[in-house]
Amino acid sequence: MTVHTGYTVKQERAQGKHLLSPPLPRLTQSFEQNGEAKYEVIVVGGGPAGMMLTLLLARYGLDETSLLCIDNNESGQSSGHADAFQPRTLEVLKSLGLADDIINAGYQLWETAVWDPSPTQKNVIEHTAVNPLISTAARYPFNLALHLSKIEPFIENDLLRYHKQGIQRGARLSDVKISDDPGFPVEAIIEDKGQRRTVRSKYLVGADGAHSSVRRCMELQLEGDSLGYIWGVIDLIVETDFPDIRRPSFIHSSTGSVLVIPREQVESGEYLTRLYVQTPEKVNTWDTQETTKAKRNGFTLENILQYAAAAFRPFKISPKPHGGVYWWAVYEISQRMLSHFTVADSAGTPRVFFVGDACHVHSPMAGQGMNVSMMDSYNLAWKLMYSINGLTPKASSKSLLDSYHTERYPIAKQLMQFDRVTALMASGKVTAARDSNGNTLTSEDFIDNFKEGSAFMSGCGIEYQESIAVQITADNNNPISGTDYASGILRPGRRLLNVKLRREADGSPRDLHDSFQSSGRFRILVLASSDLLDPQGTSSQTLKYLTESLLPSYAPSTIEMVAVHPGLPSRLNLNALPSRVKQYCEMSFYDGSKIDDAYQIFGVDNKRGVxxxxxxDGYVGVVAELGDVGRIDDYLQKCVQRLPLLGVMV
Amino acid sequence: MTVHTGYTVKQERAQGKHLLSPPLPRLTQSFEQNGEAKYEVIVVGGGPAGMMLTLLLARYGLDETSLLCIDNNESGQSSGHADAFQPRTLEVLKSLGLADDIINAGYQLWETAVWDPSPTQKNVIEHTAVNPLISTAARYPFNLALHLSKIEPFIENDLLRYHKQGIQRGARLSDVKISDDPGFPVEAIIEDKGQRRTVRSKYLVGADGAHSSVRRCMELQLEGDSLGYIWGVIDLIVETDFPDIRRPSFIHSSTGSVLVIPREQVESGEYLTRLYVQTPEKVNTWDTQETTKAKRNGFTLENILQYAAAAFRPFKISPKPHGGVYWWAVYEISQRMLSHFTVADSAGTPRVFFVGDACHVHSPMAGQGMNVSMMDSYNLAWKLMYSINGLTPKASSKSLLDSYHTERYPIAKQLMQFDRVTALMASGKVTAARDSNGNTLTSEDFIDNFKEGSAFMSGCGIEYQESIAVQITADNNNPISGTDYASGILRPGRRLLNVKLRREADGSPRDLHDSFQSSGRFRILVLASSDLLDPQGTSSQTLKYLTESLLPSYAPSTIEMVAVHPGLPSRLNLNALPSRVKQYCEMSFYDGSKIDDAYQIFGVDNKRGVxxxxxxDGYVGVVAELGDVGRIDDYLQKCVQRLPLLGVMV
Known part of the structure; x- marks a missing residue:
C-alpha cells in the first residue's frame, strides 16, 4: 500500500478501559471534596467482596475523590484461601470483561465422582458414580478453581483504570458512628501509619471479613453454632494412582471422609490438589474452651496425611517429596451470621452495610464463600450508586437500599442451611445400604442432597423475594409458561439466563448476556410477537411507545433496550420498524429462533411475545404481556428517576 | 471457617507469566554479553511482525541481554492502519494466551454481503447475496476488526513480562554488514539519540516495513508493479440507511466500487466503519512521475465521500456531523516483493531475515498484511531459537533456517497473486450478466474468486512445501484417507485443525489446540487404535516405545505427547496402560469420539490409528502408520538434537 495523502482527524488511543462501562448519569449535584475528609462511600476491606464493590462503584462513576477503600493488610497479600468460582460468579465477571483471563488461568471442574466403602472388601473404597458438577443451565457450566492471590490482581488492575488510588493498604478502621448529619452521617476513625483521622461519608460498607472491625464498632455479633467436626485441609502436589484425582471427588471410607478438589497448575507446570480430610476428633458442646483448643491444635500435617491415606485405600496418595505441600490448616465446622445486614440512621435510611464474611461465615468445603461475598457486593453496588446519583426517585431510595438486606439475607440463610447439611453428610459415615432403622446415610442420600443443592451452589438458582426492584407476576396474568426456572424460564427475582442468538445487524452468533453488561443500566427486553412486521400489530405499537415515549423520558443511556424476534420469513430490515428502534437497538436486535430457541427457553409463546x-445486576425485575407497557412504566418509575417534563423545565 | 493452625510452605505468587511457556532447554553454552555490544538476535522494527518475533523469542528464552528490538519511531504510536485478524492469526494468538482480550476488544465479522447494479433500475444497487465470510474449518470462524493501536498494547504488555527492555524506541539502523566472524557475523550500526554504536549479533531480522532500512543496507529491492488503480480509504462513524452496514460488503455500482468493513466501537460507544472507495482515476504506465503524483494528490476527502455516496444509491451515507471522519488516505494498488527472504554469510548460513512488509507489500483491501507479517515471524522464531539453543542437530541447522524462505516465499507469492486478482475484480465493472464476448465480470465471478481465496484469506488453508521440517507422505503408504484438507484432514505442511474433545482425566470439554500451546515444543500426536487396552496391540506397544525409549532420549520437555483414543467401552484408567504414559500425557489424553469426532475429521481409521x-508452530511435520515409530524417529532426529547416550556421557 502506498499512501499518498491523508490526515488524522482523531488519534485513537489505546486505553484499557472497558468500552461498555461509561459512568452512570448523575442527576444530583456533583460531589466535591473541598479539602474536607469526606467521601460518598467508604469500603472497609479489600478482599474479594470489598474489591468487587469498589470496582463496581468506580466503574459506575465514583473516583478516588468520592470513594475510599481501605484494608488493614499492608502487603495486599491475601491471607484468605478461597479458590473456586461458581458459574454465576463467572457470568458476572464476564459481564465486567474480567472472566476470560481468570478462566484461562484457572482449572475447570466439570464432573464429580463419588467413592464409597466397598460392600465386599474391608477397608477399601469403590467407585460409585461420576456426575456433571453443574446441572443448572448456565453460560459457564463448570466451577473454576484458582487461588485468590491469582484472582485479585485481575480485579485490582482493572480497578486502577477507573480509580487512581485503588485499595489503600495498611489503613485500619478504629471506630464508626452514625450521626444525624443529613449529608454525611457516617463518621469513621481511620488509623494509617500511626496517624488517626476522622473521615465522614454518606455510606460505609463492612467488607472486612470474619473478624470485622465494622461489626465490632457497630456492636453486632454473628449468631450460630459449631457442629463440632474437625477437618484438615491441605494444598499439595500429589503422587497417587487414584483414578479420579482430577475430578472433585467425595470419598466416604470406613475410616473417614475426604473431599478432593483438583486445582490449577503452579509455575512448575504441575497441578495442585486440595484435600479436605475428616479427622476422628469432634468438639462436644460440654468441652471447655481449653479442651476444644487442645483438640484442634493436636493435629500435625503428618496426622492429616495419614487420615487421607487411610481413606484412599486401596489407592496410594502422598505429597510429592521435597516441597509437595503448599499449605495446610485445621478447622472446626460452624455456621454463623448477622441477623441484619444493614444499620440505619435515625431516619431509618441504611447507612452501614455488611457484605461477605463480615455477615456470614461457614465452612469452606462447598466453595461458596468468595462467591456469595462477591455477589453481596454485586447486589449492593448499583443500589448505592442509584441513591447517590439521584437515579432512584427520592421516595424510593430508602426502599431500594433496604432491599439489599431483604434480598441477600435469605440467600445467606440458605447458605448456612446448605453448608450445615453438607457438612453433616460429609462428616457422617456412609454405608452401602441403609440400616434397618433407616438412620445411616447412603451414597444415594449424599448424591441427592448434592443434586438438590446444585442450583443453589452454582449461584444460578437463587431467587430474590418481592421488593421495589422485584415485582412478582400474579398467576392469572402470567404471560410465561413453565416453572423449570433452573432451565431458564423467565421469572422475576431470578437472573436472566444467557442464550446464544444470531444478531440481525451482522449475522454474528452472540451471547445474549453480552447485551447485558454490568454497566449499571436497566434494560427493557422485548421478545416481539410473530406479527412484528405489521405496523398496527402489538409488537410494532409497543416498540413505538417504548422508543418514542418511554425511553426518552429518562436520562440518556440509563435505560437500554434489547429486542428479539421469533424468526421472520426474510432478513429483518430495521428501516421497516418504527423509526427510532434502530437508534436504540440496531446492535442489540436478535433472531430468537437461531442457534438457541430463546422463546422456548424463556417460556414465551412466540405469537404473544413478552x-x-x-x-x-442481571435479575429480572418485572415481566409483562407484550402490550402491557403500563406495567413496565410503573415498575421503572418506581426504580428510576424520570427527567423533568420539558414543560416544567422551561 | 475457623482456622486454628497451619503454615505456608510456599507462598504462591501472582505473576502474570503464561504458565505454559517455560523457556526452551538450551544445549549450547549460555550467552553472556560480558560488556560487549553483542546480542544473539537483533530485530529491526517493532510493528506487528517485529513485536511478534520479539515476543516469541523472549518466551522461548532470550531475555533483554541477548535479544534487542529497535524501532525508529519515538512514540511507539503506530502509523500503520492494519485492522483485521484472520482466523489463523487468532488461533496463534490463542496459543499464546493473547486471543481472548483481543477478541473482546474487537469486532467480529461473520457474514459478507454483495450488492450489484440493479438490472431494472438505473444507477441504483440491489442486494445479491449474503454468505459466511469464512468457509474453512477454524477454531475462530470469523475475522476480527480492531485497530493496530489497540492490538499492540496487548502484545507489548506480555512481552514486558519476559523481556525487561521491550522495544527500544527512537533507535535507528544506519548500516548492516555480514562479516566472516564465526560467532557474531552480523554487524549493525545503530543511531540512538545522536549516538552511533556498533552492535554485533548472530542473526538480524528486518521487520521494518515497506521502507525497510535493512533492505536498503543489504542493497535489495522489492520487485513488482502497480495496477494503476487509485482508491481512497476512510475510517468514519456513518449515518446511513444501508441495511448491510454492519457486514463486510462488496458494492459494485455503475459509478464504481466500494468495500465496507465494519469495525470496532470507539469510546463514545459508536461503531467505526471503514470504506474502501474506488476513484475514477487510473495511473497509466506511460504517465510521468509528476502526472502520477498529481493524479494521486488530486483527491480531497469530499471527493472520496462523493464517490462513496454515488455508489451507495439508493441508500444515503455520510459521516456523522462534527468529527465523524477519523482518518482517510488515497493509495495506488501495487504488489511488490523481495526475490529472496534471507541473506546468507559466506558459508551459506542465513544471517539476515526479512519478515512482513519489508519483503512483501500489497494493497490493504483483503486485510492480509498484518496477518501474513505476523505469521512470517511465527514461522521464523522457533527456527532461530532451535539453532541458537542447539536444539537442532548441527548438521540440520542451516536447512532449518533455509526453510524459512522456502516455506514463506511461496505464501507471499500467493498473496501477491490473490491481491492482484481481488484488486482487478474490485476495480472492474460488474454487470448483471456476462456480455456476449464473455469479457465483463459478473457478480458470480466475484463470489467465486472470493470463495476460492477464502481458505487462503483465512490463513488456515496455507500449505508448506517439503523441507527438513515437512516430510510429505508417499501415496502408497498414507494412513490418512480424504483430501479435503480445509476441513481438517491431516496433511504434512498444514496446520493441525482444532477439535473439541473430552479429556479423560477430568471429563472437561477442551480445545485440542490448548494442548498445543506456542511454547516452542514439538509434539507427538497419537491417535490410538481401538485395541488400545490390549497390552500386545499396536497402540500399547507404540505408547510403550514412545514413552520408554523415544521421549527419554531428548532433553526433558522438548518433545511433548498428546494422545487420543477412539472411544472405549468404559472409562479409561491410565493405570492400565504402559506405566510411563501417565507421566507424559495424563492431562493431554482425550476421548476422540466425544463432542467432535477427531478420527473422522482428521481422516483416520479408528481401527488403524495414526x-x-x-x-x-502447529504445522504437521510428518504422519505415519501407528506402528511406524521409525518414521517418527527419523523425522525427529533430523529436527531435534538427541541427548548424548548415557554410555557416551560416562
Missing part, C-alpha cells in the same frame, strides 16, 4: 425489565 | 508430529 416484555421484561432486567435490573443492572 | 502417529503425527506437530511442529512448534
Amino acid at each position: 416484555l421484561a425489565v432486567v435490573r443492572p | 502417529l503425527a508430529v506437530v511442529r512448534p
Whole structure:
C-alpha cells in the first residue's frame, strides 16, 4: 500500500478501559471534596467482596475523590484461601470483561465422582458414580478453581483504570458512628501509619471479613453454632494412582471422609490438589474452651496425611517429596451470621452495610464463600450508586437500599442451611445400604442432597423475594409458561439466563448476556410477537411507545433496550420498524429462533411475545404481556428517576 | 471457617507469566554479553511482525541481554492502519494466551454481503447475496476488526513480562554488514539519540516495513508493479440507511466500487466503519512521475465521500456531523516483493531475515498484511531459537533456517497473486450478466474468486512445501484417507485443525489446540487404535516405545505427547496402560469420539490409528502408520538434537 495523502482527524488511543462501562448519569449535584475528609462511600476491606464493590462503584462513576477503600493488610497479600468460582460468579465477571483471563488461568471442574466403602472388601473404597458438577443451565457450566492471590490482581488492575488510588493498604478502621448529619452521617476513625483521622461519608460498607472491625464498632455479633467436626485441609502436589484425582471427588471410607478438589497448575507446570480430610476428633458442646483448643491444635500435617491415606485405600496418595505441600490448616465446622445486614440512621435510611464474611461465615468445603461475598457486593453496588446519583426517585431510595438486606439475607440463610447439611453428610459415615432403622446415610442420600443443592451452589438458582426492584407476576396474568426456572424460564427475582442468538445487524452468533453488561443500566427486553412486521400489530405499537415515549423520558443511556424476534420469513430490515428502534437497538436486535430457541427457553409463546425489565445486576425485575407497557412504566418509575417534563423545565 | 493452625510452605505468587511457556532447554553454552555490544538476535522494527518475533523469542528464552528490538519511531504510536485478524492469526494468538482480550476488544465479522447494479433500475444497487465470510474449518470462524493501536498494547504488555527492555524506541539502523566472524557475523550500526554504536549479533531480522532500512543496507529491492488503480480509504462513524452496514460488503455500482468493513466501537460507544472507495482515476504506465503524483494528490476527502455516496444509491451515507471522519488516505494498488527472504554469510548460513512488509507489500483491501507479517515471524522464531539453543542437530541447522524462505516465499507469492486478482475484480465493472464476448465480470465471478481465496484469506488453508521440517507422505503408504484438507484432514505442511474433545482425566470439554500451546515444543500426536487396552496391540506397544525409549532420549520437555483414543467401552484408567504414559500425557489424553469426532475429521481409521508430529508452530511435520515409530524417529532426529547416550556421557 502506498499512501499518498491523508490526515488524522482523531488519534485513537489505546486505553484499557472497558468500552461498555461509561459512568452512570448523575442527576444530583456533583460531589466535591473541598479539602474536607469526606467521601460518598467508604469500603472497609479489600478482599474479594470489598474489591468487587469498589470496582463496581468506580466503574459506575465514583473516583478516588468520592470513594475510599481501605484494608488493614499492608502487603495486599491475601491471607484468605478461597479458590473456586461458581458459574454465576463467572457470568458476572464476564459481564465486567474480567472472566476470560481468570478462566484461562484457572482449572475447570466439570464432573464429580463419588467413592464409597466397598460392600465386599474391608477397608477399601469403590467407585460409585461420576456426575456433571453443574446441572443448572448456565453460560459457564463448570466451577473454576484458582487461588485468590491469582484472582485479585485481575480485579485490582482493572480497578486502577477507573480509580487512581485503588485499595489503600495498611489503613485500619478504629471506630464508626452514625450521626444525624443529613449529608454525611457516617463518621469513621481511620488509623494509617500511626496517624488517626476522622473521615465522614454518606455510606460505609463492612467488607472486612470474619473478624470485622465494622461489626465490632457497630456492636453486632454473628449468631450460630459449631457442629463440632474437625477437618484438615491441605494444598499439595500429589503422587497417587487414584483414578479420579482430577475430578472433585467425595470419598466416604470406613475410616473417614475426604473431599478432593483438583486445582490449577503452579509455575512448575504441575497441578495442585486440595484435600479436605475428616479427622476422628469432634468438639462436644460440654468441652471447655481449653479442651476444644487442645483438640484442634493436636493435629500435625503428618496426622492429616495419614487420615487421607487411610481413606484412599486401596489407592496410594502422598505429597510429592521435597516441597509437595503448599499449605495446610485445621478447622472446626460452624455456621454463623448477622441477623441484619444493614444499620440505619435515625431516619431509618441504611447507612452501614455488611457484605461477605463480615455477615456470614461457614465452612469452606462447598466453595461458596468468595462467591456469595462477591455477589453481596454485586447486589449492593448499583443500589448505592442509584441513591447517590439521584437515579432512584427520592421516595424510593430508602426502599431500594433496604432491599439489599431483604434480598441477600435469605440467600445467606440458605447458605448456612446448605453448608450445615453438607457438612453433616460429609462428616457422617456412609454405608452401602441403609440400616434397618433407616438412620445411616447412603451414597444415594449424599448424591441427592448434592443434586438438590446444585442450583443453589452454582449461584444460578437463587431467587430474590418481592421488593421495589422485584415485582412478582400474579398467576392469572402470567404471560410465561413453565416453572423449570433452573432451565431458564423467565421469572422475576431470578437472573436472566444467557442464550446464544444470531444478531440481525451482522449475522454474528452472540451471547445474549453480552447485551447485558454490568454497566449499571436497566434494560427493557422485548421478545416481539410473530406479527412484528405489521405496523398496527402489538409488537410494532409497543416498540413505538417504548422508543418514542418511554425511553426518552429518562436520562440518556440509563435505560437500554434489547429486542428479539421469533424468526421472520426474510432478513429483518430495521428501516421497516418504527423509526427510532434502530437508534436504540440496531446492535442489540436478535433472531430468537437461531442457534438457541430463546422463546422456548424463556417460556414465551412466540405469537404473544413478552416484555421484561432486567435490573443492572442481571435479575429480572418485572415481566409483562407484550402490550402491557403500563406495567413496565410503573415498575421503572418506581426504580428510576424520570427527567423533568420539558414543560416544567422551561 | 475457623482456622486454628497451619503454615505456608510456599507462598504462591501472582505473576502474570503464561504458565505454559517455560523457556526452551538450551544445549549450547549460555550467552553472556560480558560488556560487549553483542546480542544473539537483533530485530529491526517493532510493528506487528517485529513485536511478534520479539515476543516469541523472549518466551522461548532470550531475555533483554541477548535479544534487542529497535524501532525508529519515538512514540511507539503506530502509523500503520492494519485492522483485521484472520482466523489463523487468532488461533496463534490463542496459543499464546493473547486471543481472548483481543477478541473482546474487537469486532467480529461473520457474514459478507454483495450488492450489484440493479438490472431494472438505473444507477441504483440491489442486494445479491449474503454468505459466511469464512468457509474453512477454524477454531475462530470469523475475522476480527480492531485497530493496530489497540492490538499492540496487548502484545507489548506480555512481552514486558519476559523481556525487561521491550522495544527500544527512537533507535535507528544506519548500516548492516555480514562479516566472516564465526560467532557474531552480523554487524549493525545503530543511531540512538545522536549516538552511533556498533552492535554485533548472530542473526538480524528486518521487520521494518515497506521502507525497510535493512533492505536498503543489504542493497535489495522489492520487485513488482502497480495496477494503476487509485482508491481512497476512510475510517468514519456513518449515518446511513444501508441495511448491510454492519457486514463486510462488496458494492459494485455503475459509478464504481466500494468495500465496507465494519469495525470496532470507539469510546463514545459508536461503531467505526471503514470504506474502501474506488476513484475514477487510473495511473497509466506511460504517465510521468509528476502526472502520477498529481493524479494521486488530486483527491480531497469530499471527493472520496462523493464517490462513496454515488455508489451507495439508493441508500444515503455520510459521516456523522462534527468529527465523524477519523482518518482517510488515497493509495495506488501495487504488489511488490523481495526475490529472496534471507541473506546468507559466506558459508551459506542465513544471517539476515526479512519478515512482513519489508519483503512483501500489497494493497490493504483483503486485510492480509498484518496477518501474513505476523505469521512470517511465527514461522521464523522457533527456527532461530532451535539453532541458537542447539536444539537442532548441527548438521540440520542451516536447512532449518533455509526453510524459512522456502516455506514463506511461496505464501507471499500467493498473496501477491490473490491481491492482484481481488484488486482487478474490485476495480472492474460488474454487470448483471456476462456480455456476449464473455469479457465483463459478473457478480458470480466475484463470489467465486472470493470463495476460492477464502481458505487462503483465512490463513488456515496455507500449505508448506517439503523441507527438513515437512516430510510429505508417499501415496502408497498414507494412513490418512480424504483430501479435503480445509476441513481438517491431516496433511504434512498444514496446520493441525482444532477439535473439541473430552479429556479423560477430568471429563472437561477442551480445545485440542490448548494442548498445543506456542511454547516452542514439538509434539507427538497419537491417535490410538481401538485395541488400545490390549497390552500386545499396536497402540500399547507404540505408547510403550514412545514413552520408554523415544521421549527419554531428548532433553526433558522438548518433545511433548498428546494422545487420543477412539472411544472405549468404559472409562479409561491410565493405570492400565504402559506405566510411563501417565507421566507424559495424563492431562493431554482425550476421548476422540466425544463432542467432535477427531478420527473422522482428521481422516483416520479408528481401527488403524495414526502417529503425527506437530511442529512448534502447529504445522504437521510428518504422519505415519501407528506402528511406524521409525518414521517418527527419523523425522525427529533430523529436527531435534538427541541427548548424548548415557554410555557416551560416562
